[in-house]
């Protein structure tokens with residue numbers, strides 16, 4: 001009898017899906033769990049954006065759009081990127097609207113990564129990147145940022161390039177999932193200076209840019225517009241994860257190639273969602289501000305409390321995650337520690353090992369949940385701590 005599994009491509013078989021979702025689902029079975037695992041905003045989509053989406057449905061905006069996205073949405077996205085981050089993109093030739101940054105990632109890595117191509121990835125990192133490199137037959141080169149307070153330094157990038165002179169792509173993500181770390185203008189400029197001496201394609205995932213607590217986010221694309229594919233979107237800034245709106249922007253000739261791949265994936269992005277996105281980019285420039293203020297309050301709380309409980313951590317500068325070091329006295333690796341805490345005191349956290357080599361020994365805490373949940377989690381972790 002034919003066994004179709006034998007026909008599946010080896011790259012697909014090798015590709016591991018992130019254990020984050022599996023682990024979160026497993027934890028969800030535990031009654032009365034306080035979950036700090038969720039990587040999405042706990043706020044509703046802004047009212048004016050919802051209204052625009054509903055009006056678009058009522059007006060029968062229900063057909064395919066240009067595969068790059070509606071020109072109105074692309075123009076609004078380009079204006080938004082210009083106003084917020086001072087980067088210049090021509091909406092006609094340099095901006096593609098995608099089904100979330102996830103689709104932008106897929107299309108971009110499929111465009112650049114072939115068999116044996118080396119891709120540099122500072123870790124700990126969002127696990128989708130690792131899987132996409134695998135799927136395309138590329139070779140992942142992890143750069144462990146743990147010794148550098150979870151930032152990619154120019155020195156470490158230089159050293160990695162000496163060992164991997166033929167590396168083709170560098171992926172960066174800041175503010176970072178899972179560490180919440182980000183770069184100052186000087187740090188970005190210093191990294192850009194090193195990258196500019198190379199032929200690297202830079203993929204810069206800046207989806208958390210609006211959730212920056214240290215002043216204005218500075219985009220890598222500002223310094224390296226000709227060498228960067230910039231990703232941004234509305235999932236985190238406007239609490240719109242389910243609307244699936246991402247933006248990819250970069251030099252015109254390569255955006256044409258990326259748009260080809262994207263077209264093959266899904267033709268276009270849901271039309272009403274694009275209309276809502278135009279409203280969000282156009283008239284929702286400040287929508288993130290109140291959410292950012294609340295996240296910042298929670299960040300201060302979890303950072304102070306985890307530090308007090310003996311979990312060393314770098315203060316997050318953005319996103320809504322804290323990456324905390326498991327105290328030695330618990331004698332458990334990150335997966336075992338998260339299992340034990342979930343079972344005994346019913347607090348859900350993600351093991352740092354889910355984010356690559358630089359993550360072992362740590363846990364990721366999401367503070368995209370209410371203050372009362374965070375307080376309850378700390379109360380339970382205090383009990384765990386007292387018992388060990």
Ligand SMILES: Cc1ncc(COP(=O)(O)O)c(C=O)c1O
Pocket residue numbers: 039099100101102103126173176177205207233234235241244245246
């Ligand atoms: C770093 C990072 N990039 C991309 C995504 C996916 O974003 P989207 O909802 O736009 O597909 C996430 C979601 O958690 C993320 O953390």
